[in-house]
Amino acid sequence: MTKNEELTQHYNSHYVDLASERIGGETLACSDDFFAEMENLLKPGRGIFIDDKYTERGKWMDGWESRRSYGRDNGREYDWCVIRLGIPGVIYGLDVDTNFFRGNAPQTVSVEACVSEDQPDESTEWQTILSQSPVDAHSQNFFEISPDKTKATAWTHVRLNIFPDGGVARFRVYGEARVNWNDFVDGELIDLAAIKNGGKALLVSDMFFSDKNNLIMPGRGKDMGDGWETKRRRDPGPDWSIIKLAAKGNVQKVIIDTHHFKGNYPDHFTLEGTVSDSDDFTGGENVDWQPIIPKTKLYAHREHLFLKEIVADKAQAFTHVRLNIFPDGGVSRMRVFGHRVLDK
Template sequence: MANKVEYNRFSSRYTDLASRRLGGQALSCSDDFFAEMENLLNPDPAVFIEDKYTHRGKWMDGWESRRRRDSGYDWCIIKLGAPGVIKGLDVDTSHFLGNAPKSVSVEACSLQGDPDESTQWVEILARTEVEPGSHNLLDVNSDKTWTHIRLNIFPDGGVARLKVYGEVTPDWDWYLPGEPIDLAAIVNGGRPLLCSDMFFSPMENLLMPGRGKDMGDGWETKRRRGGRDCDWLVLKLGDLGKVAKVEVDTAHFKGNFPASFTLEAVKLEAGAEVTESNVDELNWLPLIEQTPLHADRQHRFMKEVKNQDQTISHIRLKIFPDGGVSRLKVWCLRGQA
């Protein structure tokens, strides 16, 4: 299957906890003389412009410190957009060739506020050499929930982008007892698992906060030319729940919105997985029967939702025959009761 969306071994399984779209923020750094720390969390791939300079030197799309003349190192503190268990890192040194760090380490902490001089940092990645001009994919072995990290670069230099991959740990205490929760949302632990196609834009967009900013900020499949009758996407909810209401948003999709959709659900036992080989064999329950969609519109459903008394763990969205959906929100009463 042709596919413009590229994944690495972390991004195909985990969420970028530091994503600016989730609220990730570069808080402070030891030095960003040549290029600002905020660039680290830019969601777009880093670029290089051959003849672009500033009054401080060569313009670089990343975070770059000046050359150190002592035995120290540089650092940058990142607030994660969503607290979570960190599984891996992408320390991206794209375009940093003669000015990349030699090695990096990463520390983490878990706080309600922001770190200060008294903060106790825990090392989650020991000092590790990195390659210039590369996506350095580094495993993290930690089972704790973290809210902030500190990237240390030795001795100095530049990093284009930083992605912190892991599993979101939702703050359920934020919600009132009995309050419906969008368990499909990335920030509440929702995670897209599989889809039939995502040629134009990735399936993660479907579960991001807010409304899509443009047509590229959604899940869009290529035009169908025969074969199966629909495209589909399977997501795992952030927790077990009973569906109360649903929103399907086709914001910005005007000449390419699906003609209709269905929504199905299933409850799987802990540890069970949905795969391409078993997805059609599961006992999917209907939530919303095949229903027309319209261009550039928020479609809201409550009375139309079936099986509201059934506890579920996974959702399957089918779109007929193809097209783009900006957001899917699935508000549930959390838990099995």
């Protein structure tokens, strides 16, 4: 495994890409995107290259690419792109990926952030979270961000600056979600597992076919690749996924969705919960897991609603849940609805 592969795995395992278009990240404005649109920055995967594909403006590129600025001569000392994060959050890492931008990558980049309820404008106060730093062409360029742990800011927007111009294939903003609980109505059922509410997929037994975070993404899965799917076991199982809930809460309703999984859905599942101050789980073997839903049948390509099957006391609170699937297979989405419980 290369160093960049290790870093990608590290950031994807410990954090969420707060800027991803899958969770609502959006490019709002840029100085120039003559050759390639700014929206490409937040797409999934890494940029691709098609050798003989051109547009009327020039070579088609899978990323954001500005025209040559010629420095101060035309009033653009550098190019920039403003991005609204899909989830406000604390930022711990950045990936400025110049994949396939070999002769047209920027020389250096910087990143600023702000907190704004509205779309940033000329009066917005930006704070630098990454000072001007060199980047390599045709490469992932990782930058660690070290926020003040005691007063870490939950940013809402970032601005990527590239000097003097050029192209970036993808831009990842890795961090932890910070939810404003005042946005919820008293008594409202909250999907405590949802990634947009601050839920976090901590650990899985296997994710051979697809990523663990898919389980708690918004919306229904678009295809079989947009879920959590394990390889075939040759023992009774189960495979499992541990989710840190967005907040300590009880469980009132659960949805298990096997959308698109027709020949490879799990036969049965259980759901368990625990209370823990730590996220340092291994397989959860030494954790006091309490039953929430006992072993229950699942069906292909179906959204399953569970209410009466919940055996946990409706007042009992959990900080983490573990979904166990027997013996293996694929689940598109899991929703865990409940009420936030505040410690007295």
